[in-house]
Amino acid sequence: MARPLIADIDLDALRHNYRLARDQAPHSRAVAVIKADAYGHGAVACAQALEALAPAFAVACLEEAQALREASITTPIVLLEGIFATAELEHVETLDLWLVIHSDWQLEALLAYCPAHPIPVWLKVDSGMHRLGFPPAQVEAMWARLAAAPERACDLHLMSHFASADALQSADFRRQLELLDDLAIRLAAPTCFANSPATLAWPEAHGAWNRPGVMLYGSDPLEASNEASRRLTPVMTLRSAIIAVRELAAGEAVGYGGRWRAPRPSRIGVVACGYGDGYDRHAVDGTPVLVDGQRTAIAGKVSMDMLTVDLTDLPEADIGSEVVLWGRATNGQILSVDEVAHHCDTLSYTLLSGVLPRVPRRYHGAH
Numbered sequence: 621m622a623r624p625l626i627a628d629i630d631l632d633a634l635r636h637n638y639r640l641a642r643d644q645a646p647h648s649r650a651v652a653v654i655k656a657d658a659y660g661h662g663a664v665a666c667a668q669a670l671e672a673l674a675p676a677f678a679v680a681c682l683e684e685a686q687a688l689r690e691a692s693i694t695t696p697i698v699l700l701e702g703i704f705a706t707a708e709l710e711h712v713e714t715l716d717l718w719l720v721i722h723s724d725w726q727l728e729a730l731l732a733y734c735p736a737h738p739i740p741v742w743l744k745v746d747s748g749m750h751r752l753g754f755p756p757a758q759v760e761a762m763w764a765r766l767a768a769a770p771e772r773a774c775d776l777h778l779m780s781h782f783a784s785a786d787a788l789q790s791a792d793f794r795r796q797l798e799l800l801d802d803l804a805i806r807l808a809a810p811t812c813f814a815n816s817p818a819t820l821a822w823p824e825a826h827g828a829w830n831r832p833g834v835m836l837y838g839s840d841p842l843e844a845s846n847e848a849s850r851r852l853t854p855v856m857t858l859r860s861a862i863i864a865v866r867e868l869a870a871g872e873a874v875g876y877g878g879r880w881r882a883p884r885p886s887r888i889g890v891v892a893c894g895y896g897d898g899y900d901r902h903a904v905d906g907t908p909v910l911v912d913g914q915r916t917a918i919a920g921k922v923s924m925d926m927l928t929v930d931l932t933d934l935p936e937a938d939i940g941s942e943v944v945l946w947g948r949a950t951n952g953q954i955l956s957v958d959e960v961a962h963h964c965d966t967l968s969y970t971l972l973s974g975v976l977p978r979v980p981r982r983y984h985g986a987h
């Protein structure tokens with residue numbers, strides 16, 4: 621008998637979320653961001669599922685792009701961080717990729733290279749996040765150099781990333797957007813600024829392209845959800861089962877360090893899922909789980925291969941009962957990965973992309 625832990629991936633839900641991203645921005649095209657193995661969902665399967673819908677994909681590095689090309693994905697692919705070494709340009713060309721250029725050496729490398737066909741380039745501006753990109757004062761000069769080399773760079777776009785698009789009404793966000801609009805007008809540049817929260821909540825930030833990522837997987841990226849974000853639906857269900865049940869007297873403790881102590885006579889269920897599968901070890905007592913589609917909570921520290929849940933108020937639950945760590949239970953109940961992340965003092969991004977390879981992915985819906 622196989623270990624019951626599985627990540628069920630609903631490809632119809634992925635397509636539903638992609639259409640939602642697209643329909644929120646009817647004048648933009650949406651690059652589906654499928655870096656980090658599609659946030660843990662499996663990049664090849666997700667790309668295949670979105671191939672007929674998405675005009676482009678975005679990944680973090682050449683290796684991720686190569687895996688898609690090896691799976692016969694012919695859709696344009698953007699390298700979000702561009703190249704990491706000059707020698708990669710050759711592969712950018714043979715794999716037919718689009719390139720982000722965010723720093724001097726990348727620009728010089730491209731201008732010194734002679735591709736057989738010009739490479740589509742997204743020039744990245746640092747509009748305030750201070751991570752990647754050219755300072756705004758340098759952008760016009762860089763743009764002009766690329767524009768003057770049409771045999772090397774083509775289809776120029778102005779790109780930037782927001783530091784706080786999830787917090788509506790943030791002054792930082794407004795400042796970033798004003799600066800970018802100003803640059804785009806001066807350069808007459810097509811733009812690509814919006815991540816998931818900006819796609820959902822900031823039409824002013826929509827450009828020729830948007831770059832929705834986490835929303836495609838059903839996580840709500842907004843601090844305060846809006847009408848559109850409430851229509852997102854989970855793509856991954858992390859599903860397992862109860863493998864043992866313990867009866868505890870009041871005062872007895874559960875798990876490493878005895879963190880959880882029974883406040884009353886209690887029934888504890890042991891679930892086949894732990895931090896060795898990617899479930900967050902920081903989950904506090906009270907972190908929600910669904911057992912047979914009913915909400916209950918983690919009781920005791922997460923171990924490597926197991927975690928423990930309180931079944932005291934679920935007398936029907938027993939060995940074999942379905943446990944959903946996040947996603948959709950068989951009875952239709954949903955436990956959002958965002959809510960679980962909140963209890964782990966983290967984000968849906970780390971939980972989803974953190975599901976380890978030892979958890980089998982099982983795909984549903986046509987590819």
Ligand SMILES: *Cc1c(COP(=O)(O)O)cnc(C)c1O
Nearest residue numbers: 653700781815816831832833834
């Ligand atoms: C990951 C990433 C995105 C997608 O961000 P989400 O918050 O997941 O929508 C967009 N742009 C860049 C540059 C990224 O690295």
